[in-house]
Amino acid sequence: MVTELRDDTFFAVIWLEREGQTISIDSRPSDALALALRMDCPIFVEDDVLKNSKLANTVNDRVSGDELRKWLENLGEDDLGRYKM
Secondary structure (H helix, E strand, O other): OEEEEEOOEEEEEEEEEEOOEEEEEEEOHHHHHHHHHHHOOOOOEOHHHHHHOHHHHHOOOOOOHHHHHHHHHOOOOOOOOOOOO
8 A cells, every 4th residue: 555655755555464463564665566466456545645646636637447557567677666685
């Protein structure tokens, strides 16, 4: 879930369930999106983040969920943050 927009920086949280307990992990939005797409999980964005986003304020045309999904699926690894192990 993209949870916050502060000083033009987005913040996200990954929610997962482990042994019956819900766990939240702070994450870069790019990593949270990449993981959600790979796991076929829903992606949520807080309403305030969308309302306050400069990009949202400049876009006049609505993008359908299918169009957004296709765009996200076509992002390459260079477009998304990766953890180095």
